[in-house]
Amino acid sequence: MRLRDINTIKSELQYLLDYKVPQVKFVDRTFNWNQEHAFSIWKYLLENDNGITNFHFEIAADLLTDKHMAILRCMRPGLIQLEIGVQSTNERTLKAINRHTNIETLRRNTAQIHSFQNIHQHLDLIAGLPYEDYDSFANSFNDVYKMAPDQLQLGFLKVLKGSPIEQLTEKYGIVHHAKPPYEVLYTKWLRYEDLLKLKGIEEMTELYYNSNQFSHMLLVLQQEFATPFHLFEALANYYQTNGYFVNIPSRNYRYQILLEFACSVASDKHDLFVELLIFDLYLRENLKTRPDFAPENKIPRQKLNQFYAQEAQYPNCLTNYHGYTSAQLLRMTHVECFQYAVWNNCAIDCTKKLQFPAYILFDYQKRSPLTHNATYFEISI
Template sequence: MEKVLLTAVNSQYIHSNLAVRYLKAYTKDIDFDISIKEFSINDRLERVFASIMDEKPDLVAFSCYIWNIEFVEKLANLIKRVDTNIQILYGGPEVSYDSRNFLLKSAGDFVIEGEGEETLREFFLWKLKNGFKRMDCTIKGLYSKNSDGEILYGGARELMNMNSVVFPYGEDDDLSNKIVYYEFSRGCPFNCKYCLSSTIRGVRFLELERAKKELKFLSDKKVKLVKFVDRTFNANPKLTIELWKYLADLDTDTLFHFEISADILTDQCLEVLNKAPKGRFQLEVGVQSTNDEVLRNVNRYVEFEDIKKKVLCIQKFNNIKQHLDLIAGLPGEDLVSFIKSFNDVYSVKPEELQLGFLKLLKGSPMRDEAESWGMSYSPYPPYEILRTKDITFDEIMLLKRVEAVVDKYYNSGKFSNILNYMVPKFKTPFYFYHELGEFFYRKGYLNRNVSSSGYYKAFIEFNDEVLEEDNSILKEIIKYDYLKFNKKSWIPPFLNRYNKKDEESLIKNMLKEKGEYNKNMHFEKFCIDITKYINEDLKILGDNYILF
């Protein structure tokens, strides 16, 4: 029996690959030995290659994305150097456009274009009928390379019915400590020029009752995070409300993550979100820019004020984490405009602010317009913007440094009180992160590993060298944030510890008398009333113990 290896190289170990699971589930009744192997791009190439070859496969199918395509091509070359009889098939978004030229230049034999389930099934059945070694396959959705090196194409395949997709998870799957991906719909109602979804018209949905059963299964498996891959989960408000109601009522600790368009949230959607248990839902909102003209340049017809209104409404519910996205390098947006976008979004105070950079993906309309916008982008995956007629390469690099410190300090949530102290000292939030990013750049901190305590110490250095201010209050705030997220038994030497044994004993005895003491409690002495400062912005000097 021929051995087929469905292979995924994920961007991180914690990720799982939905595509290869779909393919295996859709072809499980076919008389091949089909198995899945998952790796990470952080694995050594030699180890991954050896692991694949240990399986003695007859065909290796790779799931291809912008983050792994170079890794995959290296693996394909190594496989063919050992055994030219091992057939190689590629699929996924990174090879679904200009597939003919990709296959001509690659070491592989086949490329699946677009959705893979029905094409792979038909391909396997064709192999069973015509012989596994036959290469001149001409089924819909498949490019194949014959023995003469010619590329054969079976023509475009129509989009499949979503309910034909086979649920890819089973009782025996170990889904612990993994992000599990789930797909309720395919397609997007919008036509943003930088997104591949703009090339496919319409949105297809799973049958609602089926989706409920499948999500209940994942919940019962105690999956920590289910991430919906839908491009716009709330494209159909009626279905959105029904599914959110169902998930909100589940008895589960599973967190469900959705990518939504906030401006089209209905009052009924907001009502359901308001009633959801805290920590049940997490929302990712694509803002991209707050400049309406820039958004029109990419076919996004939405105003930031509409997004802001909904985001602030959800924020008041105090039960849902929100993640807002910006994209640098959009057509028509210069640095001044982007800075305004950053400050606009920062003013909303989302739990996370993702600063991304325009990627000119294969097959996207944006790539076709690149020349007219003076865009220069990397010819290598992930095809990221280098400059446009509106923003220079140096300005893009400046924003890269801002992105690094925003992600480390703002998005981690471990430095919130320090940031509340620091940011108001600058004209705007962007100016603070710009200055901090440049400071990190000068110090070389962006190019080497920094210890966890080193990220706290950097604020003291920054305060000394950039602001040239006294560190006494700042050190106490740093100590407070540090102890919230790190071991309490030790604090780094750049912070002061004022604890006294007799005072600690007195506090412990008081708590014991009230029956409120346990051995996991930690007491830390501060030289200011830190809670008054944090909660009321009052700088009151005087000894205070805080219980952690």
Template sequence: MKLLLTTLNSKYIHTCLSIRYLYSSVKDTCDSYIKEYTINESLDKIYADIYEKNYDIVGFSCYIWNVEQTLKLCSTLKEANPDLIIILGGPEVSFDSLNFINKHSYIDYIIKGEGELVLPKLIDSISKFKKHIEIDGVVYKSNELPPYSDYRYNTHEDIYFIENKDTPPIADLSQIKSPYLYVTEEEIENKIVYFETSRGCTFNCSYCLSSTLKGVRFFPLESVKQDLKKLVVLNAKQIKFVDRTFNSHKEITLALIKFLKEIDNGKINFHFEITAHMLDDEFMKEIKEARYGLFQFEIGVQSTNSKTIKTVNRIDNFEKLSVRVNQIKKYGNIHQHLDLIAGLPYENLESFKKSFNDVFALLPEALQLGFLKMLKGSPIKSQVELFDYRYRNYPPYEVISNKFISAIEILFLKEIEEIVDLFYNSGMFMLSIEYIYINNYNNNGFKLFSDLLAYKNEYYQNKTLSRDDLYKLLHEFYSRICSDETNKIKELIRFDYLRMGRNRVIPLFLRNDLSSITREEAVAWISNDYIKSELGYPNSHPMEIIKKIHVELFEFDIIDYIKTKGNLKNHKAIIAFNYSGEKDFMNKVTFTGGLYEQIKN
């Protein structure tokens, strides 16, 4: 039997964890292969690539982002080769599987839930041409009802669709082979690699599929360490932990944090979902000493409305969370990504604005606006009638409205999400947006982005915005609301612009005659041993260094402002942007600088 395990990732840079687990589970028992595609590729080309390899069995991992395209692909493959056996697995087919296989009769088998121990048994049964598949967790087609009990079924046109009883969660995760037993550097290098140290969650949030399984199970720590070290050696760009709460077990979390610091190769980044209010002092001490950019935290706030939090069975303490987020921010070495969800119970538009303002006041590196999804199998689906939910009946099942928030208000928040992504989460305006918020919109970040949205809709409604357009838009916007500080915001926007990378020409609206500097002055300044060292070229000649950097004079002391977040002082500053060096973990070029008077000394 020739088996292909595959999926359609959302982006090329992503990798799929589930099919690697499955590949490791069957690699020694059949002629198996693994291949990843993306939802952005031509389905015709994917179909041709699979069909031409003459597989006997193809297994697809299905998620909300790929299930519709996967089904089209499966239908085409089955038409081309009726003898091809198609297996589906993943969260998008693990619920209501019986109706799903009935509706899509070109699917031969569905594996519900965890498949690492089920797939080898299924492949063995298929290879032995067994008529009835008495394997827990399997849904399949048959011309007759099976002789065993403990199954459900329905029928259509003389075909029986059989759903065997569910498999319990795998209690001992040491039974599962590592997903990275056979991985190569070609698969991993410069990719986002997904990883888990545990399964399950300590919480029971009603909008999450993890709430359907109680308790947390952990993989053996030494096996976890071995795999992580291997992935770092293979030059993964980022290792993204999919543990629902990475810090749910204090001792394991500390052991892993210390280990990740030990195997740091100077460029790897580890991303975790954490619960900030559970962080203790010992954990904080460990991360404080970590390399800049080594760790990245995703913190799910979701809402600061206490009634909302209680209704969705979430346990949180925003006051404690805020203390820890602010503490981490002061460390200056960790990217924090905070999440909100629109469409939750008891969260009307005004309540959501408050939640937004509460979270934005912490000034995380990113604030993600998500929208409630009525996922198959999630407990919140039982509350559809109670809260009058309207939602899309196709992936990703996003909420359209409920009794607390209208469809037009949800659409408004969709526009706010876009503006927040463009002007905040993109990192393109790190200094300028923060300055505008602190000085003009203190404690009302939602109004800042609402006003930006209104300005964009009035003056740039039908225009496809380039990067330069976005900088121009922000400059015009601030010039209108605070005309007496036009020079300050122009200088901050120019700094943000230059940190994004080398540009052939600085736009006219960002130029300033007062900030010109001669090449001779720049070379003289670069000749300073300290500046050469700061730029990363301690032994290079200034005339060589000048080719790799860009030196700019600013009317205000931006370096002091970055360090102190105090007043923007009217002192000229000289700043060098290093365009040939490595960018930081937020994809910004490094820089160094000081007061202009220094070059005269």
């Protein structure tokens, strides 16, 4: 492979940084194949960050070094995002497509990056590869899901003209569409019926996982299933049975559907599921109208007024709202009463009913640059 002159690259990057371009995507298929080259570019971006531009890189996570990790740890949240093409965790499959990925190293490195809480990670899987049947793909899905990517992309094999895989279609029994994008229909290992099931699971993963709108609900709900794959498989079956795939429901109605599905699995946890969904909803948006499944928010108006009057005069939680009146603070933020500690990231602890109600304040001016979720506080009222 050839490398462009590093000084030329830095000059071009500075031009984009000066104009505050929102996002720049590097087209390298494996950006960090040359470790020093990758480090030099990342170091330049760190030292010349304009606070706005995001840079997208497709990397091989198992090739990252301690030196890379040290600089990635220092990045501004949202400065870079990483796309990591896992494709499969089946070793025989990886060998057949000539990928030499060290899955254990990849797992360890993605976990370390996840711990930094400053870099969006997008991990890819491909269905229809050699030696990957339905159960093997489920294993790959579960392996990658446990890596906690910010996005888990399920793709389907494309047999492009002139590609190495095209020469092996007969050997592997790969049948694909005759027209672009030449997507796989079935293989020696994956039946057409199973591929259609994976299409449904892909849709559920996109709507409920990749949207990052149901994170706390999914954390608890997946405890009702043997594996994450079983959860999304069952959810896809629920959509299919109830005809929801015909017209994909609106964003708000998806919460109602997920509640119905969850209660069909564990009806005794209805109240917990409702609170989880309420929390996930208000984490994303300051709703003006409560969803139909949500009971009335039973916080006395007098207590709310007292809290916001105090914040307007002596800010404690809402320190970035200088100059706003208590009435404006009430409209711009939200306080919700909970009977369960649904904000707790431990799925087991949050299922226990609290001895006393808890009050959570959602601050929509302070959002995570990675998830766009509001900041929240537990407050006393």
